[in-house]
Amino acid sequence: MAETDLQISEKKETQATGESTRDVPVFIPPVDIYESENSLTLVADMPGVPMENVDIDLDSDQLTIRGTVSQYEQKGEALFKEYTYGDYYRQFTLSSDIDREKIQASMKDGVLKLVLAKAEAAKPRKITVKSS
Amino acid sequence: MAIFRYPNWRWPDIPGAMEDFERARRQMDRLLSVFSAGTSTPASSGVFPPLIVTEDGDAIYVEGEIPGIKADDLDISVVGRTLTLSGERKPEEAQNATYHRRERKWGSFRKALTLPEDINPEAIQAECKNGVLKLVLPKAEHVKPRKIAIKGE
Numbered sequence: 001m002a003e004t005d006l007q008i009s010e011k012k013e014t015q016a017t018g019e020s021t022r023d024v025p026v027f028i029p030p031v032d033i034y035e036s037e038n039s040l041t042l043v044a045d046m047p048g049v050p051m052e053n054v055d056i057d058l059d060s061d062q063l064t065i066r067g068t069v070s071q072y073e074q075k076g077e078a079l080f081k082e083y084t085y086g087d088y089y090r091q092f093t094l095s096s097d098i099d100r101e102k103i104q105a106s107m108k109d110g111v112l113k114l115v116l117a118k119a120e121a122a123k124p125r126k127i128t129v130k131s132s
Numbered sequence: 133m134a135i136f137r138y139p140n141w142r143w144p145d146i147p148g149a150m151e152d153f154e155r156a157r158r159q160m161d162r163l164l165s166v167f168s169a170g171t172s173t174p175a176s177s178g179v180f181p182p183l184i185v186t187e188d189g190d191a192i193y194v195e196g197e198i199p200g201i202k203a204d205d206l207d208i209s210v211v212g213r214t215l216t217l218s219g220e221r222k223p224e225e226a227q228n229a230t231y232h233r234r235e236r237k238w239g240s241f242r243k244a245l246t247l248p249e250d251i252n253p254e255a256i257q258a259e260c261k262n263g264v265l266k267l268v269l270p271k272a273e274h275v276k277p278r279k280i281a282i283k284g285e
Contacts, residue, residue, distance in 0.1 A: 006180040006221060006239040013158065025155060030235035032224065043224055045236055047197040047263030076188025079248065083182035083197060084154065110199035110263020113224075 011083060024069065025086035029112075040098065040116040046088045047110035054107055056114070056127045058100060063092045065112065106132035180241040181217065181265070189277050192247055192269040199263035206260065208267070210253050215269070218242040249275045 011027045029044040046054070049067035057064040067088040094116070102117040105127050113132065181196040194215065198206065206219040220240040250272040257268040 005243075006237055006241040008178055008180050008182045009235075009237055013155070025151075030237075031233060032231065032236045033233040034224075034229040034231045036229040040232075041224075041229070043236065045199040045263070047199040050262050074184075074186055075193045076186045076191075078184065078186045079192075080183065080185035082178060083184065085184075108200075109202055109260075110197070 008082065011086075013086075014089060022068070022087065024072075025084055026089050027084075027086050028090050029065070029067070029088040031090065039118060042092070042114040042116065044088070044090065044112045044114075045110065046112055048085065049088065049107075049110060049112075051107040051129055051131055054105070054112060054129050056103075056105055056129065058094075058103070058127060061094045061096070063094050063114075065090050065092075065114075067112070103127050105129045108132045179243045180221070180237075181243065183243075183245070185245070187248065187271075189271075191271055192249065192251060194245070194265075194267040194269065196265045197263060198260070198265050201260075201263070203258075203260040206265065208258055210251070210256065210269070213247045213250060215245045215247055215267075216242065217245075217265075251275075 009030060014026050014028050029046045031042055031044045033040065033042050035041075044065060046065075046067040048069040050070070053068045053070070055064075055066040055068075057066070065088070069085060069087055072085040097118050099117045104115045106113050107129055108131065112129075181198045183194055183196040186193045186195075196217070198219075198221075201219060201221055205222075206217065209216045218241060221238045223238040247269065251269040252272045255270045259266045
């Protein structure tokens with residue numbers, strides 16, 4: 001029975017965080033990227049990050065995803081610790097056939113979903129996150 | 133189904149004391165895993181979801197990362213001292229899509245945890261928010277530390 005159960009993927013830590021002034025480790029969130037006819041969808045696991053703490057930045061062709069978690073307060077003494085609490089950060093290079101104006105971001109249950117429509121390249125801009 | 137028992141040692145009480153050591157140990161484990169080729173035990177080997185279990189005098193606290201799982205998809209049950217978490221993580225529906233990258237795992241899971249003390253099942257609180265599960269399992273009355281007053285002269 002144990003072989004068919006979903007296993008834990010250990011969180012990958014990153015050193016390159018840019019401007020992290022917080023005292024928590026920073027992890028690389030696992031992502032799924034799939035392409036359909038009209039768009040490219042990027043799905044990232046960032047548990048513990050509320051919607052307002054997601055920062056998505058698009059600068060020419062660099063897409064940066066940053067998620068910060070609220071401060072962790074440990075209650076009592078630890079008995080068992082299978083993961084570490086921390087922020088998330090990942091950078092992607094977008095190809096030129098993504099329409100920068102039409103990126104939609106939504107966040108639910110700690111999963112960020114970015115839908116990137118395919119079109120001509122456009123100016124860099126900030127993307128606001130709305131709930132799905 | 134995976135059942136866990138606690139190691140005999142305990143984490144130090146000072147919060148953050150082990151963080152630097154833990155990070156160094158994780159990095160060393162990764163570097164050295166090249167040589168041991170699968171025989172080393174990772175820091176968190178086991179069934180989804182990863183959990184942090186803490187306790188104080190009043191209750192046992194369980195926190196777990198369950199991204200993409202809503203409260204309805206998760207089944208929590210307590211029988212005696214065994215806490216069982218089970219559910220299924222469903223993949224995103226993608227019609228006619230080709231995957232460029234696939235790092236997120238999906239599937240069904242079932243994890244059983246043996247708690248170190250008796251708890252009061254009537255008073256369990258569970259919260260599922262932003263992909264993080266938080267459980268408060270209050271300890272049974274007979275287990276809580278009892279202060280005994282000493283009468284002076």
